[in-house]
Amino acid sequence: MKKRVIQAVRDELQREFILEKPKDLSFGHYATPIAFSLAKELRKSPMVIADELCKKFENSVIFKEVISVKGYINFRLSEEFLDEYASWAISNESEFGKSDKTESILLEYVSANPTGPLHIGHARGAILGDSLYRIGNHLGYKITSEYYVNDAGSQMAMLGLSIFLSGRENVLKVEVEWPQEYYRGEYIVDLADEANEELGAVVFEDEKNIEQLSVWGKDKMMELIKSNLADVDIEFEQFVSEKSLYNKWNDSFKKLEESDKIFIEDGKTWIRSTDLGDEKDRVVIREDGRPTYLAGDVIYHDNKYQRGYDHYINIWGADHHGYISRVKAAINFLGYDEKKLEVILAQMVALLKGGEPYKMSKRAGNFILMSDVVKDVGSDALRFVFLSKKSDTHLDFDVDMFKQEDSSNPIFYINYAHARINQVFKKSGKTLEDIKDIKLENLNDDAANLLYSALLLPEILEDAFESRQLQKVTEYLKTLSASLHKFYNENRVVGEKDEEKFLKLFAMVGVSIRVGLKLIGIEAKNKM
């Protein structure tokens, strides 16, 4: 819709301009303050310029009226245009909001270490990533979703050791001396029990089995993580194992050598990341030959870029922000355009219950399980609330709030609007087929505004995706639902003379709510 308007206005004005939505719909559907910026150039008052420009639109088909108010040029779309668009959307619901984007994107998110279940902090990145994936695909982007599995390095060893020691303590019942660092969540005890059943208690008798336990444990944890994700309807297209990429190290290393950005000092291999603004150079290979975490990411990003996407998006926890510059430096040294990589940081989530703060710590094992929260408040509410605040801001929420089934719970409010639409159709005894060809004309202001709001979804989706700010979608759905509730309270539908028109209007609102919710991973309810 916006595209058509921009096109039409550009045809007449023959220059670039800003098209905005007025705060108050009584001003019109779209507006441009272009007369203000032309005032200086033309040495005329903005009001005079706006008046003159308006005349250009007198014969427009898509505008009902174009008027100047205090220097603004306000556009009001014609009923014919809105009606046509609505008819199409109702008949082609699955196409509504689609766009013509063609860029390919590799979207990596979650990538939590397979050393334990997902906690509530992971959920934020997971939900954001999955929703971007859904919306981006809808807009036409060729998006691949990917999970990077950190199945190499010291954490894997620590997982094996933790299961081993827990097995000795809880299964073999022998005295165990715990190291300072180990995974101490209860799930480790469960893992040890499971290992006992599957592998037999013998496995805890010899330290040589620690490695076997770490691989076994990692597989178990990946299964658990996948099921945690499935709880909120998230499924990845592919998983990439860190370990499986290590045989490519020589190739990546050679590229770095060629770019002369690698050096050896104190027996360690360093990457010269300070050349590209990093605070210090970073070690990639330790003195004993073990690669650091960064080495894994060097290979991984080499691998990603070899796959030739137009754009790469990584969603990381905010605590990784210092890591961005060194990875980007590495990408540059490998001979790729590091600007193609975009890192979205998901800020920390602080969970409250009855006003009491929870502290999260994966190491300590007293973190809040994502699965518990999902069980508590449901996938829909969790998804909605996580998306309704910008990802780069801290989020505080009280679990108790989700349990309320009234308007303080936005997902409830939106579903209620959708259910009402369904209910009105039922009462009227009419179907979509009966009303989809009814002309929407001579609508009262409330109806016309509601129709316009419902047709805004496509541009909201595009704006939200491009800016990576999905709270624009949740905000929109709340506002649209509020408009529907307001209309419902002020206008009777069934049995009135405008019944069929209003039914078509409601059908259009229903389409936008359903499509909007679906793209953030929520299925609209037909009945409450």
Place this chain on the structure above:
RNA sequence: GUCCUCAUAGCUCAGCUGGAUAGAGCACUUGAUUCCUAAUCAAGAGGUCACGCGUUCGAAUCGCGUUGAGGACACCA
């Protein structure tokens, strides 16, 4: 100490590519149901957009500084 993110109503937050009177929900006050689900709606009250300076015809929005909150500053992942 350096860097990142943030600061808007009592609370939780929108708004930020500069533009019309700064919005919503919760909580508070009042009202609406012979009528499609009142799980809703309407009205009222509530603001130094942290503070200062600057850019501009115009700043919550952009720049600089100050204050405050959280986070990151590994040869851990």
